[in-house]
Amino acid sequence: MKLTTCAIGLLCSLASASALSADPINVSSSGSVIGDDVLYSVGGGSAVTMGSAGNMDSISVGGGWSNNLVCGNMNLSNTLENQLNGATAGFQNIMTSVVQNATGAVASLPALILQRSNPALYNLITNGILQARLDFDRSKGTCRAMANRMADIAGEQMGWGQLAEGQAMGKTLTTTPDAVAAVQQVEAQGGNGGVTWVGGNQAGGSGQKPIQIVGDVTKAGYNLLNNRPAGDPSAINKDTCKNGLVCNVWSTPAEASAFATRVLGEKQQQTCNDCPKTVTAAGVGLIPLIQEAYDKKLEALQGLLNGTKPMTAENLNAASSTSIPVTRGVVKALQDERDQDLLAKRLASEVALADVLEKSLLLQRTMLAGSKEPNVAANNLAVQTINQQSTDLQQEIQNLKLDLEMRQQLAKNSPMTIIEREKARAENSRGVFHGDPETGRLNQLQSPKTNQ
Structure with missing residues (x-):
C-alpha cells in the first residue's frame, strides 16, 4: 500500500513538473x-x-499636406488676367478706370496695332503686365517663405517634399539649361520623382517603393556589418556567417528589420503628389x-x-x-x-x-x-x-x-x-533554559515523608 502511494505521488510530481506553464x-x-x-x-x-x-496598426497622416509643392500651383496667366480685369488688387489700385477701358482694346486689337493706334494705352498695358509680374514673383516668394517656415514646424512632412524638389531640379538642369523651363518642369513634376535612398535607388515617388526609415536603415546596417552591399536581401547561412555578431542572431536583413519595426515602430515617407506623405506605426517595446x-x-x-x-x-x-x-x-x-x-x-x-x-x-x-x-x-x-x-x-x-x-x-x-x-527569534528560542518552576521540588520528592 505504501509503495502504491509513493508511486502515485511520484507520478503526480512528474506530471506537475512536466506541465509547461x-x-x-x-x-x-x-x-x-x-x-x-x-x-x-x-x-x-x-x-x-x-x-x-499585439502589433500596432499603421496610422496614415499628412493627407491635408499632400501638395508639398503648393507654390508650383500658381499660374502666371491667371494672375495677369485677374490683374488687368480688376479681379485682384495690384494694377487696379494704380489706375482702376484705365484698366476697365483697356480690357476691350486688348480683346480686339493685336499688340502691334495697339501700339501704333494708341501708344499710351499700349504703354499702360505693358506697365500693367510688368506690375502683375512683379506681384506674381512677390507672391510666389512669399509662398516659398511660408512653405519654408511650415517645413521648420512640420518637420519631415514638408522636408521630404522639398528634398525631392531639390533633387529633381538638379537632374532637370543637367538636361534643360533654360532656367525658366527647368523650374516649370520641376513644378509640374512635383515630388513624383522621389528621393535618392539606400543603395542609390529612388524611393518615395510615384510608382516607387515607400521610404521606410527604420526598416530600410536596419537592413542597410545589417548588410554593412556583414560586408555586403546595402541593398542585398539574401540570407546568410551559418557557414558563411562564421560566428558573426549580427548574422548569428538574424539570418536575413528582413528578420533584423522585422525586429526593429516591432520594437520601435515604423515611419514611412512618400513624396508623390497624390499619396499620403507620412504613415506611422507604433512599436510594442521590449x-x-x-x-x-x-x-x-x-x-x-x-x-x-x-x-x-x-x-x-x-x-x-x-x-x-x-x-x-x-x-x-x-x-x-x-x-x-x-x-x-x-x-x-x-x-x-x-x-x-x-x-x-x-x-x-x-x-x-x-x-x-x-x-x-x-x-x-x-x-x-x-x-x-x-x-x-x-x-x-x-x-x-x-x-x-x-x-x-x-x-x-x-x-x-x-x-x-x-x-x-x-x-x-528562532535562534534565540533555542538558547532559553527552562528552569524548575518550584524551587527544591526534586529534593522534596527524594526526601522521606514525615508523619505530622
Whole structure:
C-alpha cells in the first residue's frame, strides 16, 4: 500500500513538473517556499514586468499636406488676367478706370496695332503686365517663405517634399539649361520623382517603393556589418556567417528589420503628389518580446528538468542566452531543488531578459551602421529620425534596468527584514533554559515523608 502511494505521488510530481506553464510566477501555486530568503534575495518572482501585446496598426497622416509643392500651383496667366480685369488688387489700385477701358482694346486689337493706334494705352498695358509680374514673383516668394517656415514646424512632412524638389531640379538642369523651363518642369513634376535612398535607388515617388526609415536603415546596417552591399536581401547561412555578431542572431536583413519595426515602430515617407506623405506605426517595446522569450526559455528548461529532452548542447542553448548560459550543473541542481518550479521560472525570466537586451543592444549597433550608408548619411531628415529611434530604444533599456533594480531593492527591504527577524527569534528560542518552576521540588520528592 505504501509503495502504491509513493508511486502515485511520484507520478503526480512528474506530471506537475512536466506541465509547461508560461503564466506569471505565482509563489502560492506550489505551496510555501522552502527558502524564502532565496526568493527575496534574487528580487522576487520575475526579473522584470512581463506581458503580451499585439502589433500596432499603421496610422496614415499628412493627407491635408499632400501638395508639398503648393507654390508650383500658381499660374502666371491667371494672375495677369485677374490683374488687368480688376479681379485682384495690384494694377487696379494704380489706375482702376484705365484698366476697365483697356480690357476691350486688348480683346480686339493685336499688340502691334495697339501700339501704333494708341501708344499710351499700349504703354499702360505693358506697365500693367510688368506690375502683375512683379506681384506674381512677390507672391510666389512669399509662398516659398511660408512653405519654408511650415517645413521648420512640420518637420519631415514638408522636408521630404522639398528634398525631392531639390533633387529633381538638379537632374532637370543637367538636361534643360533654360532656367525658366527647368523650374516649370520641376513644378509640374512635383515630388513624383522621389528621393535618392539606400543603395542609390529612388524611393518615395510615384510608382516607387515607400521610404521606410527604420526598416530600410536596419537592413542597410545589417548588410554593412556583414560586408555586403546595402541593398542585398539574401540570407546568410551559418557557414558563411562564421560566428558573426549580427548574422548569428538574424539570418536575413528582413528578420533584423522585422525586429526593429516591432520594437520601435515604423515611419514611412512618400513624396508623390497624390499619396499620403507620412504613415506611422507604433512599436510594442521590449516587454512583449521578453514575455515571448520567457515562454520559449521556460519550455526548454522544463523539458531538461523533467527528462523529456536530453541534456545536449543544443537543448541547453535553447534554454540559455549568450550572457546567461544554462549549464548541466544548473539543471542538475534544479532537479534536486524542492522548490524547483519557482526557481526555474525565475531563471527563465532572467535568461529571457538577457536575451532580449542582447538583441536590443545589437539593434542599436545595426541602426548606427545603417545611418552611415552614404545616401542615408547625406539625408539629415533620416539621420534625425534614426537618432531619435536610437534614443527611444536606449530609454526602453534603461526602464528595464530600473525595473530590475527596483524589484531587487524592494524585495530585499521589508520581506527580507521579516524573514531575518523570524530567524533571529528562532535562534534565540533555542538558547532559553527552562528552569524548575518550584524551587527544591526534586529534593522534596527524594526526601522521606514525615508523619505530622
